Amino acid sequence: MEAAALGLAGNAVGILLPKLQETFSSILKVRDNARFIKDELESMNAFLVMNAAMGQYTDDDLELNVWMSQVRGIAYDIEDWAEEFTWRLCQPHWHGIGSCFPDVVRFTKDLVARVKIANNVHGLKGRVLEVGERSKRYGLRGRTTQEPTSSSIIAPVARMQHDPRLGAHLTDDAMLVGMDGPRNTLMDWLIPGDGSILRIISVVGMGGLGKTTLVKKLYENRQVMEHFHRSAWITVSQTFSLKVLLRDMINQLLGSQVFSAEMTEGQLVQQLRDELMKLNTSYVIVLDDVWSLNAWLSFFPALPDNSLGSRIIVTTRNLDVASFCSQESGHVYHLKPLCPENSWLLFCKKAFPRHYSNCPPTFTHLSKEILGKCDGLPLAIVTIGGVLASKPLLESECQKLHDHLGTSIMSHQGLDAMTRILSFSYYDLPYYLKPLFLYLAIFPEDYQIRRKRLLRRWIAEGLVHATRDMSTEEVAEWYFKELMDRSMILSSIINGDTTVHSCHIHDIMLEFTLNMSEKDNLVSIITRKQQPPAPAPAPQTQDVREARHLALHQHSLPANIHKNKKLEHVRSLTVFSEGIVSLKNTSRMKLLRVLDLEGCHLSEVDGDLEVIGQFTLLRYLNLRNTSIRSLPKALAKLQNLETLDLRWTKVTEIPPHITKLHKLEYLSVGGFERDPSGASLTCHGAELPAEGMTALKALKTLSMVSFKTNPRELGEMTQLTKLGAKDITTPENAMAFVETLDKLSDQLRALKVSWNCDVPFLEEVSQPPVHLKSLWLSGIMITCKLPTWIASLDRVSKMALAHTELDEEGMQVLQRLPCLKELVLFENSYLNHELRFLAGYFPVLKLLQIDSLSHLTEFIFHGGGLQLEIIEILATAGTTYMFHGSHKPYPWPKETCTVITVVARLSTSPNPLQLRRYTQQLGGPAYVPMTGFPKFDKSVCIRLRHRTMGCSNFLLESNGDLSVGCDLPPECCDFPSSIELMVYDAM
Template sequence: MAETVVPLVSNRLATLLREEGSLLGGLRQEVQFIKDELGQMRAFLKVAEPKEDDDPRLQEWIKQVCEAAYDIEDVLDEFVLRFAGHRHHGFCGSLQRILKAIKSLPARHQVASEIQSIKSRIKNISELRRRYQDEFGIDHRVAGSSTMNDSRRYSRDDALLVEEAKLVGIDQPKQHLISKLLEGHDHQLKVISVVGMAGLGKTTLVKKVHEDPKVRKNFPVRAWVTVSQTCDFPKLLRDLIRQLNKSVPQSIESMTTAELKKIVKDILRRVGRYAIVFDDVWDVEFWNEIKFALPEGNYGNRVMLTTRNADVASASCTESQDYVYKMEPLSIEDSWTLFCNKIFKGNHCPAHLMDVAKAVLDKCDGLPLAIVAIGGLLASKDVSRIDEWEKIQHSLGGELEGTGKLERVKRILSLSYNDLPSHLKPCLLYLSIYPEDYLIGCYRLINLWIAERFVEWREGMNIEDVAWGYLGELINRSLIQVTGVFYEGLPNHCRIHDLMREVILIKSREQNMVTVTTGQPMTWPSKEKVRRLAIHSSSNSSNIQYHQQRQFYCFEHLRSFIAVSSTNPFLSKTFLSEVLRSSKLLKVLELGGEEIEETPNEIFNLLHLTYLNLCGTKVERVPRAIGKLQHLEYLNLGYSGVRELPVEILKLQKLRYLIVFQPVDPLDSNYGFHGFKGPSKLGGLLALQMLNTIDASSGSVIVKEIGKLTQLRVLYITQLRREDGKELCSSLVNLTSLQELSVDSVGKGDDREIIDLNHHQHSLSSSTSCSFLQSLCVLMMRGRLETMPVWITHLQNLVRLDLIWSGLRAEEDPLESLQHLPNLGVISFCGSYQGERLCFKAGGFLKLKQLWLRRMEGLRWMTIEEGACPNLRKLVLAQLPSLEDLPSGIQHLSHLQELGLYEMSSGMIENVENQGEESENYRRMAHIPEIVIGFYTDDGGWRICRLWGKQKKTFLA
């Protein structure tokens, strides 16, 4: 964290010296000294932070640096709050400056005193830095070199910890990988990468494959090379040479890397068919180095890699025959078997321990390393003492911080954190704001990172794209798990493994990054400076116990106040008002979903506020005082009662995200959303990148203003009138960065007014003259279409298309114009077509993965030709009363994973449910792993029936 805070503060000091130097007066030299010393510390931190786990003194020093940097930031913000931004000109301006200076003498004295105090602290910290630099032999001038701590050697020692018990669930992936190794008669080198998070058993699996008799028989020359983070490449090559050739000359000890590579290559050319494992590969550079030592040969040679990093896996598997195997956690059944094998030696779990055993196992979340380690801990406990087991269950976080087997689990999981570049570490630690098993919204997360200033500006890149890149890298490193996608390539929700979360919590507490409380007295921390406060709801808390604890808590340093997963009147108005009143430097205020009926007035005195989320609250109006928050960049009032914004919103010139909407029907998003009525000069908000959702019912003036928002990437517009379609086309031509567009016309359901966006004179039909078409990825249109707009066929980057209530006539087959769009991955039609037949033609929709067809009463036949939709994974048919049979050609959808049938005709359900194994219908759908049938019962209940293969399960939804 210090490695992130220090450069941030250092850059702010540089800006202060450059832009506000005249206000500093005699303090300029002190500020320059602090900036220079922070620069020295920044270089030292790069090599000191990886060593902190092994030396408490370094850990304490880094904490001091971090706290000093935070305190400097406080002083800077106080300084800006009091003095900056008050420029005056002319004679009257001079008088005002004199008067203001006289009035602020006490404030200036306080700031000067604080800067002098920090300068003294910085001197002491710098002296310690010089001492440690000499003592540890750290040269910060070579801080970029790879200096790892000894704890990373635990990696391979503990990787096979799972072999202490027989690993279950390994036979199927083992046989799968063996078949991949042995398949094919090509003569090219084939690479197989096994990727997944720490502790999944990647090394164990590959070792079983490598030692299998069939593999040994087919590959007489084999080698196993452990790479790890502390890779000494020449030493690794010498080890490989010794495994491949028993007689090795002494001269290899003095050979260069290039000479060693040549020897490896020569040996492998001579020996014939080989299989080599490179275990625990951490970066792409290793593969880029080692691949030049591996000859293609004519024997079908094989290489296997294990890695935590998806980038490594993809970089090594670039040829058509190469293969990436993503290792998944154990199933619930296999987890239970492994757990019982370790603790009860294969016997059954005693009934009185069943509940606590399952609770502990839930924490492991299918991670074999954790199951075996925690199982080993529980195996030493008396099975007749349920209290001992419960103690372990409730103290797993503490056990990870102790010694023994769980300490080893922590070290292995910590390796992935320690390997992160400095800019990603705070992003990962920030996830400690979320409760266990929380489904994290990716859009909101990246905007919180941006608001916290974790995301660095990069030349020529939008900061949101940089933030998405950060998230993608954490996903690729197997530290964050994607649980849902908005469209191909863009994660919508994610989560973290429970035990990885425990590791993150430990490190977050060590660095005083986030303070988490449930509001109960026992969860309040000891007296400390709280920078970020995350409040979680608890089952027995109805109100935060604040007043009796206030003497232990300091809010004046608070930068972020985040309420998460609160479903009750959790934050009392008194508590919230007190926090906001005393947190004048607050930058992030996250109150989404809280029981708040009006915007607290104290918010409008938070002049540093950059992020304000009141989504899902009961707020119905926005006061004119919103104009005071001139640093605000993110404002979310979605799912609130707000329907209009005051003209003062135009003062927020830094606003990038403006989100204000509420659903027309909370139970069905197909009916669209109410937007907000904004001021007529909305085009003045030039920094806007997301506008969701603007009400266009006031006419062409607001539609024309949209054309001035040239930075827009996301635009949702509702209540569009037919006569304003021409003006909207003119505006859209200016939005060259637009990626998502949603247009709702005036009206309700299938009685909506026509969306008229087919204006040829406005160049939307030409792919060459309409540059916005080059960026559009998502298009949603809710309203009638006379014809399919011609320009849609030019959307080369379109990934998702929703057409709702468009009611296209039979002669306007929507598939004809869409089938050759090269990137279209998701289609959702609802009331979109009046014809009787839909035909997906061979060679069409090559990238389509999800298809939703709903509420098309006239549809009677559906055909899928062989070669159409070859990558379709999910097909949902809903409320299609005239469709009596499964789509003709459904057997051609070889990759289909799920077929959903909701409120379909009785004939359709009969054709799916009651078919013998010899029937034609059964054969047509036998390849589909999961079929879901949903229907309303006679008593008005909703039932779901799931079919897996020959099994059928029905339950009340």
């Protein structure tokens, strides 16, 4: 993190150098001092990056930690100075009476500012020199000047990595809860059934899921041992000696007599390969805990295909590694957390062994709350359960563990091994990913973080920078994917095109990020815990540390917070509150770059929002789903603003001063939502200024804008890649839209259109936007057919329709689109009662979402939709859906299955996309247990009926527990028979 702080400060000073040269052209000393600071920061940054790469930065190195803390402090101060200088440049030079003598006032203010900045630069240079000299006095920099040896590189990390994994704690069969399904699947993959080819099986998942434990049980299975007469288990880990592990592998497989101590790595690889080719039997090798592709590539040349059905099993936390290892066979198993039932069973076995693995009734409530922190992670469940078992069985002890679990995770001796296991993933991150991961500490526990929201915030904070070949947005997407692939963040909702819509961080990892961010003085959290019953006093607000990011969880800004000088360092303010939030107490946050108030009830009394005018460095402003009705005039002062999110607000008009925001890249207003009085899907947006929009040269995303005023100017904004348009109601504004679309056709990648016009204007488009990847159409198609140019959209991967009233012929246009992966059908979008999947149709469709199409009740599969994974139905009360498969030949490969997602809409949100989902498999090679449902807002009854097997009923209570349930028998997996799904409200 220190390297990241230095990088940010150095970058800030680097950006300021041209301004310094212009402003202080006559004061060479100031400019030279600033250049010296920048160069010294770059040297410090290189030193810290090198230490991180060599594994020399550990928590045990107290001297280095102290020095790095000092370096971090000075880096933050330099960044503060650089940002304050920029802030001063953004301020008006005179106002009020000063306007009578503008030159005098300007000269005086500039002189004062120059003297202050010159003094600051001189002082900062002195501090940088002092910190640099201190590192030399104590030999800190000298640690990397010597030639690194294998022992100097490996020893510090090895000390941290002293195999603290708790695999031994999970080896008892009684503790292997919820492993039957994964074990059976892997066993099917492991025992040869496809001839004699070599198969590489990868098991991937975050640390603590039990990958090693699961594979160890397979490895020791008698059937496996009898089938593979030669076997080897190799633990790779983050740092390893290839020569040592090759010798170990040869010894396990062949015996020590086949190699000599003097053999080089290359000779060992060749020897192992030659001997394995001579074997007259198959082998199984486990490479446990593989962290990188380089590690895999080091071993792979030594592991040949001896044409006897051999197997290699790889366990890893990195999806890229797993996919690469198994790229030929495609056998990648994603190990998932335990379901709530199995989590509870495992916890009770570990926490209450003296009570025959039964939780005493008085401990049930606290135990379930503690278990909720584990979020299905076996390592956490076993470890925390073990800590509870080691304590006296007293309610006070359980309460203490519950109240201080976050602190205990980072400090309790019994939890130390678990903390180290989870910390491996963090320390393995490249330096540029560490601040991005710690940034997640801002968000509350169990919070669903939208991917795009997170990426835009990273960019606004200066944590992501463009490269020669990639834009800032592309780099941010790449970094996000890296964190996902490393299992540092987990997907919550995945779109049909396989992109992640929202993500979350595991509760245990969140505690780790909070601890690390507090250590680095990065994030300060103000929370308001559950208030005790009256007349007990309300809890006091926590103190705010000198952190860069301030987050308020279920809290409003305290009335006296403006007196806290530590707020002068705050770069981002994020409020998660259901109460009324006022911004009047934010006067000290002049260096704010990110203001995120999504979902808050904002006070608009006495022009409260006008205070945002003081945040002249603001780059990101999120007012999504707030109660605001208009934008303040002070918005025009935000000359550095890049993102303005106004979706699902009551703003209906964008004021003219928006055209002064020349750096604005993202502007989104309104959106599609349901009418509170019924199920109708409506579109909301805002009117643009009559002229001046072409001044927004940086704007890339604009949605949803009204075409009532015929804004033909939009056609000149050739940098737009995403456009949303509404209020196309007359032939005049319909033609204005067509002209705009023709002009923007080459660069548009996403398009949303909502109309209420009896003219088939979409047919008039002469330049189809053939590069579109996402298309949303909401309006009546007069001919019940799609425009002919829709068929040419061979890059569209996501499409949503509402009110289009398509017939089967119109639907067939969509079915032929070669890249369509996600299709959403809202009300009146399709008129037929059945949807047919014919051979060759929907070739890559993965997600089909049906929302309020009460007349669509049958899905008939005749060989189409081969890639379909999820059919998501938002059902109305009493609606029945029939799924028909063709008879022979079988419509899908036998190993695949159809998945139905039962969806319950959040009753408090009118947004149709904010849904609570649960995925349940209805087909496949084995039975399907109906367990592990999430909590819904109210009880839901689900009925699954199979024509030949009768009916199974399940009553899902609002707490997520099943009151009645059974497993679907294997016969139900013959999908050519029909399955009926009925969802209705329970009485």
